[in-house]
Amino acid sequence: MDLVTPQDVEAAQRRISTVAGPSAVVRTPLLPLIGIEDREIWVKPENLQPTGAFKIRGALNAIAALPEPVRARGVVAYSSGNHARAVAHAAHAFGVPATVVVPHTAPAAKIAAARELGAEVVAVDVADRESTAQRITAERGATLVPPFDDLAVIAGQGTVGLEIAADLEVDVVVVPVSGGGLLSGVATAIRARRPAAKIIGVEPELAADARESLHAGRRVSWPIELRTRTGADGLTAQPSELTFRHLLDRVDDIVTVSEAEIDAAVAHLARRARIVAERSGAVSVAACLHRRLPPGRTVAVVSGGNIDAGELANLLTSEG
């Protein structure tokens, strides 16, 4: 099985940089988390991307890499979360149609967000999502953009790692894990640019399938009822064979954090880094604050910031 190479990530960086204006990927800085920890911790705030998550990197790279006549027939995503927003946004940037297949049960706000970005939204029974997406893809000659099980998507997410390595002589990189696309890409870039750095994934305790899989050396599946218990609702997917191979090859460990630690990290980021993070995006910071990690200069990737305003308000007031 071919894994993503550092050259693939560099090519993604060049491709993504051709998109300018308000649709462009934001070159996020590193923000120091100062004042309370005994280690040097930096945040990579991917919540600042236009759709509120790192996902636009992979979506833009995947769509940019399509031959023009194929791209013109449009793209399809099935998801109601950050990936669908990213695909809608990236399609808009290239002026091609996007279709997002969501379950009937998706929150109205998420459907509105996809429509606002110009996507056609098709609502179906949750069990029919994948088949509907495949039917639309076939009928229209459109291209399905998967959330993580795709070399171009992984390479795009890896540009986060290139930027980290360009900005800091980093010793430890801490990354949220769901399907593992972000972690696979970042690990590829960091291994190439900072070979001695440690690369650590983070999962909620309640959805720790990737950690169990990494320790077992083979993919272990957790039932969806277990994985969806966590409030970090963007971290309930499981690695594919493709992303799991990257983790086995390039990741040092995966650690877990509790729900209370995640909630506290969201509040901490609002107070101390002055950014709005979603729970799924803040697990990396929770691990920095509450777990014993390898020593040295540490970067926590905050992967997204799409949290309901009322929920954020609750987290800010339930804390000290």
Added chain:
Amino acid sequence: MDLVTPQDVEAAQRRISTVAGPSAVVRTPLLPLIGIEDREIWVKPENLQPTGAFKIRGALNAIAALPEPVRARGVVAYSSGNHARAVAHAAHAFGVPATVVVPHTAPAAKIAAARELGAEVVAVDVADRESTAQRITAERGATLVPPFDDLAVIAGQGTVGLEIAADLEVDVVVVPVSGGGLLSGVATAIRARRPAAKIIGVEPELAADARESLHAGRRVSWPIELRTRTGADGLTAQPSELTFRHLLDRVDDIVTVSEAEIDAAVAHLARRARIVAERSGAVSVAACLHRRLPPGRTVAVVSGGNIDAGELANLLTSEG
């Protein structure tokens, strides 16, 4: 009276860039505010600086510009807000002592924040602040770093403008006004790099002394009881003769926004740009959303993010 030159701002940029690590100025990106406005609006998020506001630019430049033996005797600031935090932070970066003179009435949290940054905090009656600061300065041979009435401080704040001009062919730049240091510096940089761009200051309606002064062509003072009515508690100072000369020479207009518009802008930034802004920092965005501004690509400088978590929670829940 000598005004700051574009070369002064460029020198500040070089000087500031010599400070590395967690104390360094963050090279903030421009963040697109997408999805609802009919103009292209970008946010310059200075709330992401280590102490939560643009003020560290001026403080670092002023302290970096001191001859080494003078700097070694330390610096003094009188303020309990973002400027004092910035001076404490910048002094720490250079390894020199900082003294912050605050009123007895300053909130414990603000005093703790200055101490956390290594500053000595001297609490006095509010009427004695300036004289105490001058006494300490004289006794110790230390240097007073003013919040805005100083060429080196203005030049440091101007680096915000250099970064904006480097990132975007901007047509309109919108900046909060209090003492006018940030606006003076940004206007100097933008006039040099983008001569046709419009430069607009923003004040709360309840503290609109600078607007009245600009329109009158001379400094008009508002009583402190009037200026302190606004919730934007960082915007209650008035321009000095030095900053006012910059405004007369380099600023196109100053507009005002209401308290409700300011509160809504804080909530909007949390939801749409995923950043935590304080009221004083968000007035520029309030003006973009609610005032008729010159046409074109617009950058709103969000000058700070030090808002109490409970207050932010209130603003998030009192809104739609």
